[in-house]
Amino acid sequence: MTQTNAYALADAAHDPELARLRTIEADWDAKTRRHLQDLGLAPGHRCLEVGAGAGGVARWLSGQVGPGGKVVATDIDPRFLADLKADNLEVRRHDIAVDPLETDCYDLVHCRVLLIHMRDPAAVLQRMFAAVRPGGALLLEETTGRAGYGVPGWRGAAAFERAEARYLAMLAAIGVRMTFGARLPGLLLGLGAVDVGAEETAHLLRPGPQIALRLATVRALRAHAVASGSFTEAEVDEYCALLADPDLVAVNSPLISVWGRRP
Incomplete structure (x- = not known):
């Protein structure tokens, strides 16, 4: 994610940030792959993965497009992409908000949970759309802002929704x-x-890696939460206790996948 924008975890320590990115991949990669296949991904295609994170999608794309294709995986911080070693895969340190980007070039362009961190996400979207060749496709996966909710019957449901x-x-x-x-x-x-x-799409939340990720994120952002006035110290503690409840049953905030073709 670009550090010229609003990414609150840009300076996160290596191991916690890698674990966070891999949990996102475990949650969402299957959905992303399905949509990319539905958009006609094929051997020989040129693909751009913006904000490549830990590289799960880029690695898969590399295998799909084969030796006749090309995958460009970009990130402002490519520290987790060092193990992407394939002849058809280029890792590029790149700030999508300001750095040059090819136009009319790619058969498929994809990003996931990236635009929400941009100061001017509509302008970044326009740049990515311009990178798609005529007839090519763009897949964007972002949050919609609807809060998760506790499933009725769990004693912490109402408090979870407030948190x-x-x-x-x-x-x-x-x-x-x-x-x-x-x-x-x-x-x-x-x-x-x-x-x-x-x-x-929204996922059921139960104790496990997803909840461990949210709990770690809340703890990492504790100072931001209190400084913003959104939480008191006691409310952060209450939220952490809810996330650590072994009986937790909730549904997370949805992710929307949106696609289109450049005419």
Whole structure:
């Protein structure tokens, strides 16, 4: 993620940040792969993976496009991409908000949970759309800003929902545009994209890696949460206790996948 924007964990320590990125991959890579295949991913394609993170999608794309294709994996901080060693895969240190980017070049362009951290996400979207060759496709996966909720019957459900609302308010206060995903279909249509579609997905939350990730993130952002006025110290403690509850049953905030083609 670009450090010229609002990425609150840009200076996170190596091991916790890698664990966070790999948990995101475990949650969402299967969905991403399905959409990319539905968009016609094929051997020989040129693909751009923006904000490549820990490299899971880029590595998979490299295998899909084969020796006749090319994958460019970009990130402002490519420290987790060093093990991507394939002849058809280029790792590029790149700030999508300001650094030059090819135009009319790629058969597929993808990003996931990237635009919400941009100061001007609509401008970044326009740059990525321009990178797609005519007839090529763009897949964007971002949050919609709807809070997760506790499943009725769990004793912590109501308190969890209050804490989730505070969590979203805290992210908004530090510049994360959690609602931006809901704008993507309209923005793509406004750019002239065709065959625009969308699918929204939310996951059941139970004790395990997903909750461990959220708990670690809340702890890492504790100072931001209190400084923004979104949480008191006691409310952060209550949220952490809810996330650590072995009986937790909740549904997380949804991720929307939006796609379209450049005519």
